[in-house]
Amino acid sequence: MRYALYFTPPERDPLTLAAARWLGRDPFSGELLPATKAEGFDVEELVNLTAEPRRYGFHATLKAPFSLAADRSEDELIDAFERFCRKTPAFAIPSVLIGQLDRFFALVPEQPFLPLQTFAAGVVEAFEAYRAPLNDADIARRKPEALSEAQRSNLVRWGYPYVMEEFRFHMTLTGPVEPRRAAAVRRLLDASFADFVGRPLSISGLALYVEEEHGTPFTIHSWLPLSGA
Structure with missing residues (x-):
C-alpha cells in the first residue's frame, strides 16, 4: 500500500x-x-495518449507516493490529514492554461504564484513523518544521475526530487507526445478544456490517494475541504 497527497477539485x-x-x-x-x-x-491513439496519467487520476502532486513509516498507522495518517485540512486556508490560482512540460501536456498556472509554492511546501513538510525512507531501488528508479544537485538533495531529504524550490504545479493530461503530434494535441486540449483555461483554479481541498498494490491504479481514499472553502 502506498499513499499520496494530491490536489484535485471536488468530485x-x-x-x-x-x-x-x-x-x-x-x-x-x-x-x-x-x-x-x-x-x-x-480511439487507440487517445487511449495511449492518456494511459500514463489515467493510472493516477486527475491530480497535482504535492506529497508524492510513499509507503507508510513503520512506526505510523493509517489511522494516524488520516488524523493528520484531517487536522491539516482544518487549519489550512483555501485559496485560488489566479489563472491556469494548457502548458507543455518536456513532452507531456498539463494544466498549469499562467504565472508563478507564491501562495501555491508555500502551500505545496507545507504539504510536503506536514506529512514527512509518515513517509517510510526510500530504499536503494526506489532511489535508482528516480535516476539520480540525471537530476540536478538540488533535485538529488530533495530526493534524499524528502523522497521526491520536485519539491520546495523545484516544485512546479501541474495537473497532467497526457503521457509523452511525439513532436509531430504536439500541435494537434495542444489544439485538442485547448478545445476540450476551454471552459477552464484563462480562469482561476480554486485550491479548495486536498485528497488522500491510495495505491493498493504497486503498479495498480490510484484511487481517492478521502477528499476534504480546506479551511474556509
Whole structure:
C-alpha cells in the first residue's frame, strides 16, 4: 500500500468531470469511462495518449507516493490529514492554461504564484513523518544521475526530487507526445478544456490517494475541504 497527497477539485466539480472524461477514469469511484472521441484522432491513439496519467487520476502532486513509516498507522495518517485540512486556508490560482512540460501536456498556472509554492511546501513538510525512507531501488528508479544537485538533495531529504524550490504545479493530461503530434494535441486540449483555461483554479481541498498494490491504479481514499472553502 502506498499513499499520496494530491490536489484535485471536488468530485462533482466541472473540471473534475471533464478531466475524468478526458483521461478515461474517475479516481473518486475507480470507474473506467468510455474513450474520448475527437476529429483527427483514432480511439487507440487517445487511449495511449492518456494511459500514463489515467493510472493516477486527475491530480497535482504535492506529497508524492510513499509507503507508510513503520512506526505510523493509517489511522494516524488520516488524523493528520484531517487536522491539516482544518487549519489550512483555501485559496485560488489566479489563472491556469494548457502548458507543455518536456513532452507531456498539463494544466498549469499562467504565472508563478507564491501562495501555491508555500502551500505545496507545507504539504510536503506536514506529512514527512509518515513517509517510510526510500530504499536503494526506489532511489535508482528516480535516476539520480540525471537530476540536478538540488533535485538529488530533495530526493534524499524528502523522497521526491520536485519539491520546495523545484516544485512546479501541474495537473497532467497526457503521457509523452511525439513532436509531430504536439500541435494537434495542444489544439485538442485547448478545445476540450476551454471552459477552464484563462480562469482561476480554486485550491479548495486536498485528497488522500491510495495505491493498493504497486503498479495498480490510484484511487481517492478521502477528499476534504480546506479551511474556509
